[in-house]
Amino acid sequence: MPELPEVETVVRSVAPHLVGRRIVSASFTSRFVTPGSRARLAGRLVGRRIESVRRRGKFIIMALDQGTLTVHLGMTGKLLLASERDQHTHGVFTLEDGMLYYHDPRQFGRIEWSAGSPPRVARLGPEPLEISFEDFRARLRRKTRMKSLLLNQTFLAGVGNIYADESLFAAGIHPLAMAQRLTRGRAEKLHQAIRGILAHAIELGGSSISDYVNAQGERGWFQMEHRVYGREGEPCANCGTPIRKILVAQRGTHFCPRCQKK
DNA sequence: CGGAGCCCCTGTAAGC
DNA sequence: TGCTTACAGGGGCTCC
Numbered sequence: 001m002p003e004l005p006e007v008e009t010v011v012r013s014v015a016p017h018l019v020g021r022r023i024v025s026a027s028f029t030s031r032f033v034t035p036g037s038r039a040r041l042a043g044r045l046v047g048r049r050i051e052s053v054r055r056r057g058k059f060i061i062m063a064l065d066q067g068t069l070t071v072h073l074g075m076t077g078k079l080l081l082a083s084e085r086d087q088h089t090h091g092v093f094t095l096e097d098g099m100l101y102y103h104d105p106r107q108f109g110r111i112e113w114s115a116g117s118p119p120r121v122a123r124l125g126p127e128p129l130e131i132s133f134e135d136f137r138a139r140l141r142r143k144t145r146m147k148s149l150l151l152n153q154t155f156l157a158g159v160g161n162i163y164a165d166e167s168l169f170a171a172g173i174h175p176l177a178m179a180q181r182l183t184r185g186r187a188e189k190l191h192q193a194i195r196g197i198l199a200h201a202i203e204l205g206g207s208s209i210s211d212y213v214n215a216q217g218e219r220g221w222f223q224m225e226h227r228v229y230g231r232e233g234e235p236c237a238n239c240g241t242p243i244r245k246i247l248v249a250q251r252g253t254h255f256c257p258r259c260q261k262k
Numbered sequence: 263c264g265g266a267g268c269c270c271c272t273g274t275a276a277g278c
Numbered sequence: 279t280g281c282t283t284a285c286a287g288g289g290g291c292t293c294c
Contacts (some may be wrong), residue, residue: 001286001287001288002288016286032271058288072289073288074287075271075288076271076272076273076287088272100280104271104289105272105273106270106271106272106273107270107271107272108270108271108288109288110286110289119288123290138288142263142264143263144263144264145264151289153288153289160287161287162286203284249266250265250266250267250287251286251287251288252270252286
């Protein structure tokens with residue numbers, strides 16, 4: 001599923017083909033991906049010039065010469081510069097110089113236009129690659145489980161299920177550990193782990209666990225580096241103990257019961 | 263405030 | 279083999 005590294009990879013792969021281009025026409029077919037009037041959304045976009053494309057958390061934000069187009073890929077959303085059109089193609093953008101397709105089998109993604117800055121983005125927490133340790137530590141003073149907190153986009157923006165599990169493993173912290181009880185040393189380790197893992201994942205083009213690809217259709221390679229995610233029952237890379245999978249905050253949560261302490 | 267549970271959706275995999 | 283059911287999950291919602 002697209003999390004911060006995957007969305008960053010998509011933005012980097014798509015931006016050179018979009019910035020400065022004008023949208024000639026747009027059409028949408030899903031009442032879930034594009035809630036409200038699809039025709040009105042298309043109308044907002046026709047003739048607009050894409051000024052910039054950036055990432056904030058898991059959101060792709062395109063500043064237009066009038067308004068902002070925000071894309072969230074949900075679980076299975078893809079932006080593709082070239083694609084066959086099929087029943088899962090829910091957005092087609094014709095640019096003055098090329099095409100952009102939005103493809104999303106499960107339709108958990110969203111494409112929305114706003115006049116100003118998008119409201120959902122305003123509620124996001126800090127960027128994990130930018131937050132200072134002191135700010136990070138201050139934000140840990142919550143009465144909640146570490147796994148739940150990492151998934152909370154108002155805590156940090158962009159960390160999802162895979163990178164939450166991998167970061168907690170790298171820091172040796174149990175997913176059920178209480179956030180407010182982390183010692184300074186363990187908080188430091190987690191801060192470093194999150195940054196290191198996200199940066200490494202971006203370098204490898206993200207994780208392709210189901211069918212994630214960038215805008216050119218290329219897969220990422222960070223799934224080869226996963227130590228716990230998707231490895232239930234396999235021996236821990238550190239100690240050989242079988243990796244366990246439990247449910248936390250309704251999400252599959254993978255961890256080493258020996259290496260990760262509450 | 264935090265968390266459990268449910269919902270949106272559909273491809274895939276497991277179970278019978 | 280073929281059908282049915284469970285599961286995967288980002289995020290928003292209600293209820294306790």
